[in-house]
Amino acid sequence: MSAFKLTIDGQVVEAEPGMTVLQAAQRAGIFIPSLCDHKELSPYGACRLCVVEIDKVRGTPTSCTTPAAEGMVVRTNTEQLQTQRRRTLELMMSGHPSPCFSCDSRADCEVERKTPTRSGVATRCGTCSNRPLCGLRGIAMGNFEREMDLPISYDLSKIETNDPFIDKNHNLCVLCGRCFRVCQKIHNKPAINIVNRGKRAKIAVEFEKQWSAEECKFCGACIDECPTGCLTDRWGKWFGAPDSEDKETVCPLCKKHCRLKLKIKDGKVVGTKALSLSSDDVLCAVGKFVFPQILNSAGRLTIGRIMSERGEQIPAHGEALADRLFELLEENRGKSLIVGTSGSYYETRKALRAMEKVFGAKLVELPSDAAQDSLPSDVLADVEAGKYDFIFCVGNYLSAPLLKKAKKIAVADFAKSEVQELADLLFPMAVLAENAGTLAACDGSKIAAEAAVANVGDRRPLSGYLADVLKKAGLNSNLRDFDFELEALPAGFKSPTLDRADLPKMYLGHYLSDFAPDLLLLGFPKSPEAERRAAAKAESGFEILEKRVLAPNFHELKVAAPDMAKHAKPGQFAIIMANADSERSPFTLADWNAEEGWVKFVIEELGRSSAEIGALKAGDKLAVVSGPLGTPLDLNRFKAGSSVLLAGGCYGIGAIYPLARELKARGVKVVCAIEASSAYMLYNREALAGVSDELAVLTRDGSAGKKGGCAGFIRDRGADFDAIIAIGCVFMMGQCAKALPEREGQIKLCALNPIMVDGTGMCGACRVSVGGQTLFACVDGPFFELDKVDFKELSARRNAYKLIEIEAMPRHIGGRCHS
Amino acid sequence: MGTYKDILGAYEPKREYLVGAMQDIQERDGYISPQAISEAAEYFSISKSDIYSVVSFYAQFKFRKPGRHVIKVCKGTACHVRGSGSLLSALEERLKIKEGETTPDGAISLERVACLGACALAPAIVVDDKVHARLTLPELEKILKELK
Numbered sequence: 001m002s003a004f005k006l007t008i009d010g011q012v013v014e015a016e017p018g019m020t021v022l023q024a025a026q027r028a029g030i031f032i033p034s035l036c037d038h039k040e041l042s043p044y045g046a047c048r049l050c051v052v053e054i055d056k057v058r059g060t061p062t063s064c065t066t067p068a069a070e071g072m073v074v075r076t077n078t079e080q081l082q083t084q085r086r087r088t089l090e091l092m093m094s095g096h097p098s099p100c101f102s103c104d105s106r107a108d109c110e111v112e113r114k115t116p117t118r119s120g121v122a123t124r125c126g127t128c129s130n131r132p133l134c135g136l137r138g139i140a141m142g143n144f145e146r147e148m149d150l151p152i153s154y155d156l157s158k159i160e161t162n163d164p165f166i167d168k169n170h171n172l173c174v175l176c177g178r179c180f181r182v183c184q185k186i187h188n189k190p191a192i193n194i195v196n197r198g199k200r201a202k203i204a205v206e207f208e209k210q211w212s213a214e215e216c217k218f219c220g221a222c223i224d225e226c227p228t229g230c231l232t233d234r235w236g237k238w239f240g241a242p243d244s245e246d247k248e249t250v251c252p253l254c255k256k257h258c259r260l261k262l263k264i265k266d267g268k269v270v271g272t273k274a275l276s277l278s279s280d281d282v283l284c285a286v287g288k289f290v291f292p293q294i295l296n297s298a299g300r301l302t303i304g305r306i307m308s309e310r311g312e313q314i315p316a317h318g319e320a321l322a323d324r325l326f327e328l329l330e331e332n333r334g335k336s337l338i339v340g341t342s343g344s345y346y347e348t349r350k351a352l353r354a355m356e357k358v359f360g361a362k363l364v365e366l367p368s369d370a371a372q373d374s375l376p377s378d379v380l381a382d383v384e385a386g387k388y389d390f391i392f393c394v395g396n397y398l399s400a401p402l403l404k405k406a407k408k409i410a411v412a413d414f415a416k417s418e419v420q421e422l423a424d425l426l427f428p429m430a431v432l433a434e435n436a437g438t439l440a441a442c443d444g445s446k447i448a449a450e451a452a453v454a455n456v457g458d459r460r461p462l463s464g465y466l467a468d469v470l471k472k473a474g475l476n477s478n479l480r481d482f483d484f485e486l487e488a489l490p491a492g493f494k495s496p497t498l499d500r501a502d503l504p505k506m507y508l509g510h511y512l513s514d515f516a517p518d519l520l521l522l523g524f525p526k527s528p529e530a531e532r533r534a535a536a537k538a539e540s541g542f543e544i545l546e547k548r549v550l551a552p553n554f555h556e557l558k559v560a561a562p563d564m565a566k567h568a569k570p571g572q573f574a575i576i577m578a579n580a581d582s583e584r585s586p587f588t589l590a591d592w593n594a595e596e597g598w599v600k601f602v603i604e605e606l607g608r609s610s611a612e613i614g615a616l617k618a619g620d621k622l623a624v625v626s627g628p629l630g631t632p633l634d635l636n637r638f639k640a641g642s643s644v645l646l647a648g649g650c651y652g653i654g655a656i657y658p659l660a661r662e663l664k665a666r667g668v669k670v671v672c673a674i675e676a677s678s679a680y681m682l683y684n685r686e687a688l689a690g691v692s693d694e695l696a697v698l699t700r701d702g703s704a705g706k707k708g709g710c711a712g713f714i715r716d717r718g719a720d721f722d723a724i725i726a727i728g729c730v731f732m733m734g735q736c737a738k739a740l741p742e743r744e745g746q747i748k749l750c751a752l753n754p755i756m757v758d759g760t761g762m763c764g765a766c767r768v769s770v771g772g773q774t775l776f777a778c779v780d781g782p783f784f785e786l787d788k789v790d791f792k793e794l795s796a797r798r799n800a801y802k803l804i805e806i807e808a809m810p811r812h813i814g815g816r817c818h819s
Numbered sequence: 820m821g822t823y824k825d826i827l828g829a830y831e832p833k834r835e836y837l838v839g840a841m842q843d844i845q846e847r848d849g850y851i852s853p854q855a856i857s858e859a860a861e862y863f864s865i866s867k868s869d870i871y872s873v874v875s876f877y878a879q880f881k882f883r884k885p886g887r888h889v890i891k892v893c894k895g896t897a898c899h900v901r902g903s904g905s906l907l908s909a910l911e912e913r914l915k916i917k918e919g920e921t922t923p924d925g926a927i928s929l930e931r932v933a934c935l936g937a938c939a940l941a942p943a944i945v946v947d948d949k950v951h952a953r954l955t956l957p958e959l960e961k962i963l964k965e966l967k
Contacts, residue, residue: 180868195875206856206871207882215866484883 005283006072021063021074021286022050033085033139034075035227036176037064040277041185046177048088049139052076060084072346072590089140092174094150095199096228099677099701100125101140105709112731112795115802119553120605120614121159122169122229124677127606129237130229138643152703153199154425155680156552163211164518165218165234165289170202173230176468179203179222186282191216203230212521217500218285224273234518235293236263238806239270248275249433250449251287252343252368253512254504255641258287262452266803269295269433269453284496286503290516291432294507295453297515299415301428302457313426317458322468324425325392328408329359331467332390336361337383337406339393343368343510344462344487344742351466352394353482358473359439362388369504372399394429394462395508398681404762412462415510418529424645428459435461444488504696523690537579541621542750545598550683552678553605553650555614556590556654557622564589570635570658571751571783574627575759578612582623585609586753586766586778588727589628599625602654602684607805629759630782633659633725637747640667642722646692647710647736649675649728653684655751656727669693671721675732679704711735723747726786734791748786752777754798769793823855827862837863841874850881886921886928888966889945895934899940906942907931909956913963927966 003014015024020043020547045065052063055073060081063074070320075081093101100106102402102504109126122128125137139496158170173192183190195204205214213624223231242263251258251272258285263271269292275281300788304321305313340352342365349365352383356363363377374397375383382388383405391398391406396417403409403419411423414431436451451461467477494502500522505512511527513519520526526534546558564574573586591600605614613622638644644663648656653674664670673696676682682697682704689695696713697705706712710726718724719741726736726749733750740748754777757763761779768777771788775781826843830836837859844855846882851874859866874880892898894908907918911931914922921928940952946962 078966189860189864190868191866193866193868194873195868195872197878202962204871206867207853214868 003292004068004070006068006070006074008074009076019068021052021054021061021066021068021072022244024068025063025074030076032063034064035135035139035174036178038178038181038235039223041178041181044177046175047092049085051081051084053078053081061697067371083244090150092136093140095153095171096136096174097122097124097152097171098140098677099153099699099703102702102707103677103700105700105731108735109731114799115240115806117606118240118611118805120611121161121167121552123171123552126677128172128229129232129240130172130226132240134229135227141337152678152680152701156549158202161234161550164521165220165285165516166211166223167232167234167237168203169230169232171230172228173203174228175201175203176227178225178227179231182221182225182277185277186219186221186279187215187217188279189215192222196759217282217497218289218522219274219282219497220285220288220452221274221277221282223749225277233289235289235516236271237267239268241265242270245273247433247452248450249452250439250447251283251291252432252439252449253286253291253507254284254369254496255343255367255443255489255493256497257447257449258283258497259447260287260291262433263292267453282497285500285519286496286629290512290519293516294414294512295432295434297415299452299514300459301413301416301420301426302459303424304428305426307424313421313423319468319536321425321427321458322465322472325410325427326469326472326815328390328410328425329355329361330473332359332388332408334360335387335389337379337388337391337399338363339391339395340365341368341395341397342366342371342487342507344394345435345439345449347437347463348394348461348466350479350482351463351470352482353484354467354470354475354479357482358475361392364744366382366397368508369506370397370509372397372507372509373402382801395510397509414459414508415515417510427462427465428457429465430455430459430461434459435463437461437463438486440486440488442489444486446486453484508633537621537623541623542625543750544616544618544620547616547618550654551604551681553606553614554651554654554681554683556605557601557603557613557616558598559601559622559625560590560597561599561625562594564625565592565594565597565599568592568594568599568628569632570662571633572628572630573753573782574625574629575756576601576603576609576613576622577624578609578616578622580623582612583609584624584757584759586629586756586759588651588751588753588782589653590657592658599627602651604651609794625757629778631780633749633783635662635666638663638668638723641669643669643671643720644723644725645671645673645714645718645721647673647675647714647724647726647728649710649732652727652729652732652751653682653688656725657684657687657691659725660688664691664693671696673698673710675699675709676704677701709735711739714741715739719743721746723749724781724786725749725751727751730791730795733786733789734814737786737789737791740787749783750786750789751782752784752789752794753782754794755801823858823862827859830865834863834865837865837870837873838877841870841880845880849885850883852882852884883921884925886925886926888947889928889930890944891930891932891935892918893933893935893937893941893943893945894931895938895941897938898935898943901941903942903944905956906944906954906959909959910963 003016008030013028032050034050036044043065045062050063051060053075083532116131117127119127125131154171160168160403180190180192181191192203200697205211223233242265244264247262261273262269273792274283304316306316306324308314338361386405390408392410394412400419408424410425412427413502414429433452434455437449438446439449441447457694496503513524514527543560548556568589573588574582578589587601590602603610603613605611646656660670670692671694672688672692675698677700698708726733754766756766756778759778761776766777767774830840856867856870859870918929918931935943942954944951
């Protein structure tokens with residue numbers, strides 16, 4: 001059969017045999033919306049967005065499942081089709097958190113917040129990591145202009161964070177089936193599928209267990225093909241759309257040496273991807289999730305060091321490092337041990353062989369996943385007997401007691417380790433996609449691994465560094481005399497893509513779980529260093545007495561802090577650190593009890609620090625809770641009989657509670673207005689109703705109370721109050737400020753807690769401009785005149801940290817943060 | 820429970836016989852256990868999630884072991900109008916379980932069904948395959964007493 005012609009929207013279009021109507025239209029540049037269709041998967045017809053009208057065909061068939069035929073007359077965009085698509089979208093949206101679509105402030109909000117807020121779970125487009133990539137949003141923006149008629153059917157119970165690497169938010173799922181079809185295509189027998197029926201239908205393994213309890217290999221292909229934010233890469237999702245996905249390299253983390261594609265954003269590897277959706281190219285959990293996390297780990301080594309004569313490690317760079325290694329090898333000619341690995345690039349291994357010869361050293365090559373101190377027994381005995389005066393160790397293969405047997409030590413490594421403080425020479429290595437080299441294919445032939453990103457700090461490819469050292473010894477760079485045969489994949493090799501039990505646990509003497517703590521959920525061993533840190537944390541700190549999830553991303557913590565409870569006053573805040581090395585973040589005191597010795601906080605998860613706190617549970621300890629800080633609200637400004645409006649949004653709903661309680665007790669008429677994006681984000685309603693004369697509820701999508709926000713309430717009724725206090729996000733307070741009425745003598749306040757470091761006025765990080773004056777939120781605040789704060793500047797200052805904040809995002813484990 | 824080999828072995832290991840085999844298992848055990856799904860997956864050479872996907876689609880299949888006695892309360896239109904709602908609440912209160920659950924001692928399961936097709940007898944309940952017609956609360960008490 002040969003090409004034939006059909007008519008789509010009045011245009012004569014050519015199609016090949018076997019093409020669907022959708023493919024024929026796509027080839028001709030005619031757009032038909034679709035979500036479930038995928039070029040590497042067979043037609044499925046689930047999302048029903050690609051419906052078309054075809055002459056002499058009854059009804060509205062889905063174009064993705066209808067074969068194109070000679071002479072067909074197809075219409076893709078009639079009024080009836082548009083209505084039908086809108087209805088379909090509306091049905092999807094009733095189960096998909098969509099308050100952003102019906103919010104009147106969406107345009108302004110998205111100008112101010114150009115990237116989504118990094119919350120724990122997506123509750124709307126504005127907090128969804130998938131916003132820049134979302135297929136559904138793209139279609140809905142064009143079609144979805146009217147109010148929702150259908151009731152919302154999304155809720156907290158559909159959010160799962162208990163599996164490694166993958167966050168699942170079934171609220172966002174549109175049941176397009178791409179994920180399980182990809183799973184089936186790659187693994188033949190899919191680990192996941194659509195279970196249940198109707199409203200309860202969702203993607204799951206049998207009995208809706210954790211995926212890690214079942215056959216899922218965590219190859220991550222489903223995440224890459226999910227058109228919504230339902231399945232996301234917990235670690236990599238906040239980087240947004242990659243700049244490129246085409247660069248390839250080879251993964252050296254096990255002997256299989258799989259080729260993979262790299263997702264690169266702003267010069268960083270933010271993810272990896274299989275070359276295709278076939279079982280031949282499938283990645284293992286380590287190649288998919290751990291590879292990028294190693295590259296971006298905070299545990300990486302960036303600075304070279306040389307031990308001075310006084311026994312201090314001094315930063316050193318470039319040639320000085322090569323000079324020092326040459327000296328050490330030269331001085332210890334015939335008395336040196338070099339520990340390398342067969343997992344290194346061919347070029348590195350060749351250079352080490354040359355060194356062995358030139359400096360009369362002993363070279364040992366360990367497997368890349370060898371445990372510490374697993375030297376061959378004869379070499380181990382020699383080291384223990386102090387036969388070697390100098391040890392040059394690539395990676396973290398030797399423990400301190402063993403290294404100390406030598407008089408001088410040099411270490412080349414890609415990540416920090418405890419033994420490095422002993423090193424007379426420390427060389428920071430490039431690793432994985434940071435350096436190019438040659439590895440062995442399955443049959444032992446050579447394959448090239450390309451470098452894809454630039455190196456940071458003093459990091460350099462080890463092979464280049466070694467070549468410099470050899471040059472000093474008079475060897476040229478080709479080292480032809482040291483060519484050797486690369487090893488073929490051993491016969492009994494078990495591929496980690498087939499069974500999670502065969503995943504590599506270590507690399508160059510480092511525990512992979514140090515770089516990707518989610519691996520602990522798969523039963524990976526924990527490094528002794530991580531064990532010690534966890535034990536130290538459990539010993540001291542402030543105990544969390546109770547912990548509740550008030551709404552998605554909103555946590556209420558009751559913390560034992562007797563001294564703070566004694567001195568706390570309304571409006572004050574405290575600085576909390578989840579771990580000893582966490583950021584210091586300010587949180588408003590939401591309640592306290594001096595007699596029982598506790599304080600309460602409402603914490604909204606929107607970044608690393610708050611996510612770390614949100615991951616804790618009752619009985620855990622916070623490393624630091626210091627306060628009360630800030631100037632309390634001067635309650636004497638509010639006379640009995642006067643009226644005050646407390647406007648709260650997000651965490652502000654919790655923060656206005658103590659103000660309402662104190663003011664009400666003083667005989668002030670208290671009206672509380674609270675806003676949330678949707679009904680399921682509201683909390684604290686009963687508590688607030690108990691301490692106010694009137695409680696107004698506002699939601700952006702109109703799913704509870706009145707549609708709109710606090711700003712609208714202030715515009716309508718603000719002039720009736722003697723005082724207005726707004727607490728919430730910068731965007732919400734900025735909106736409230738614009739809506740303020742002209743009323744002489746009215747008290748207008750907001751509470752700010754921007755990024756702080758010390759909380760005592762020293763660092764200046766929390767500066768705000770109020771009425772042309774520079775003030776510090778930590779000591780002058782948190783209360784400032786609402787109508788005088790420069791919200792534009794405040795918002796710009798906040799956005800300045802965005803990239804750092806994304807890079808700092810924690811790695812969770814079962815909803816608990818271990819980073 | 821033991822083995823599912825006899826039941827599965829009666830069918831050719833082809834995907835189209837899956838539902839029939841699972842019905843037979845439910846007939847014998849009263850529910851589909853994780854073990855049943857594992858063995859069926861092996862027998863039919865399909866994944867466990869595939870089987871669970873098919874089986875969980877049908878309301879007829881149960882995944883928890885039912886009680887020794889099963890009470891089904893009709894919530895069809897006629898029964899609803901004639902007060903089956905209060906029968907159900909009375910049962911929930913008495914048995915201290917919700918519909919769809921089984922008492923902790925494994926004695927009684929409580930189910931809600933859409934229509935028994937006995938509208939002339941409304942409100943009706945079925946206890947272990949016996950239909951009780953035009954039921955009143957005192958009669959319900961009597962039935963419960965007999966079950967215990």
